[in-house]
Amino acid sequence: xxxxxxxxxxxxxxxxxxxxxxxxxxxxxxxxxxxxxxxxxxxxxxxxxxxxxxxxxxxxxxxxxxxxxxxxxxxxxxxxxxxxxxxxxxxxxxxxxxxxxxxxxxxxxxxxxxxxxxxxxxxxxxxxxxxxxxxxxxxxxxxxxxxxxxxxxxxxxxxxxxxxxxxxxxxxxxxxxxxxxxxxxxxxxxxxxxxxxxxxxxxxxxxxxxxxxxxxxxxxxxxxxxxxxxxxxxxxxxxxxxxxxxxxxxxxxxxxxxxxxxxxxxxxxxxxxxxxxxxxxxxxxxxxxxxxxxxxxxxxxxxxxxxxxxxxxxxxxxxxxxxxxxxxxxxxxxxxxxxxxxxxxxxxxxxxx
Numbered sequence: 001x002x003x004x005x006x007x008x009x010x011x012x013x014x015x016x017x018x019x020x021x022x023x024x025x026x027x028x029x030x031x032x033x034x035x036x037x038x039x040x041x042x043x044x045x046x047x048x049x050x051x052x053x054x055x056x057x058x059x060x061x062x063x064x065x066x067x068x069x070x071x072x073x074x075x076x077x078x079x080x081x082x083x084x085x086x087x088x089x090x091x092x093x094x095x096x097x098x099x100x101x102x103x104x105x106x107x108x109x110x111x112x113x114x115x116x117x118x119x120x121x122x123x124x125x126x127x128x129x130x131x132x133x134x135x136x137x138x139x140x141x142x143x144x145x146x147x148x149x150x151x152x153x154x155x156x157x158x159x160x161x162x163x164x165x166x167x168x169x170x171x172x173x174x175x176x177x178x179x180x181x182x183x184x185x186x187x188x189x190x191x192x193x194x195x196x197x198x199x200x201x202x203x204x205x206x207x208x209x210x211x212x213x214x215x216x217x218x219x220x221x222x223x224x225x226x227x228x229x230x231x232x233x234x235x236x237x238x239x240x241x242x243x244x245x246x247x248x249x250x251x252x253x254x255x256x257x258x259x260x261x262x263x264x265x266x267x268x269x270x271x272x273x274x275x276x277x278x279x280x281x282x283x284x285x286x287x288x289x290x291x292x293x294x295x296x297x298x299x300x301x302x303x304x305x306x307x308x309x310x311x312x313x314x315x316x317x318x319x320x321x322x323x324x325x326x327x328x329x330x331x332x333x334x335x336x337x338x339x340x341x342x343x344x345x346x347x348x349x350x351x352x353x
Contacts, residue, residue: 040330043096052075209289283306298346
């Protein structure tokens with residue numbers, strides 16, 4: 001019994017391990033980034049409605065024989081996207097398999113992220129490796145990840161009956177929740193990294209200035225999601241003018257300007273295109289303050305991310321939404337969120353205003 005007790009003392013850490021948690025959280029953040037990229041591919045290949053049921057366990061495996069594939073195809077044939085668009089276009093089983101693959105990968109990656117977060121969390125919890133004060137935050141991130149799965153199905157279900165695509169409102173909630181989770185993982189990892197360096201370190205605080213920058217970026221991301229959901233990227237393939245006009249023709253305000261602002265593809269594209277420059281000004285200010293606080297790498301990350309993002313956005317428009325450029329635009333958008341959170345964390349750690 002004494003030997004067992006001694007073994008327990010050896011294998012059960014009595015002090016937190018913030019450095020180990022940092023690696024874990026950044027690994028999960030990388031998976032979330034991959035999820036955002038695959039989500040972009042799923043959207044641009046019109047794959048999101050190919051799986052018409054939500055089976056958390058049974059849905060882990062794809063169809064394993066031809067009969068199973070035919071069965072899934074028959075289910076897909078019942079929804080408006082097939083009866084109104086892909087059916088008349090002559091979709092084959094091989095084409096269905098292609099779009100099914102991307103949606104299956106997207107859902108599988110969601111399951112992988114859930115396990116990659118929940119299982120290590122339980123392990124660190126049992127091993128008493130989680131620093132004081134961080135358990136509630138980690139549980140909140142776990143709950144948010146579970147909610148994201150529900151939001152994903154809520155989004156998909158909006159396109160299975162009366163629509164040929166998903167609700168752009170629900171798509172925005174789904175994308176922004178993923179980016180919020182990404183930001184939460186990065187922020188928490190940075191807090192723990194500081195704690196690993198200095199045991200007296202306290203979590204960073206979100207300053208008023210950083211909150212304002214994040215709010216401006218949120219608006220840009222929101223309109224970006226609406227542009228994606230409304231296929232508004234296709235309404236103009238010219239820049240800086242939209243179809244030879246600053247304010248494009250075609251904006252439908254018959255239901256009011258506010259309704260058009262969140263539903264009209266021309267107006268959402270216009271706002272997304274020009275609000276980007278307001279976001280750039282805010283991000284430059286954030287980067288400058290970040291550099292002044294002594295975190296030059298974070299400043300470089302912010303400048304690089306928004307610079308590449310602007311170029312990708314313009315290129316995506318000019319090419320009529322080339323899929324590689326469109327997916328890259330969404331991917332760099334996620335990196336921009338991570339870089340902005342990094343800069344905001346620097347200011348919060350430095351107690352800037």
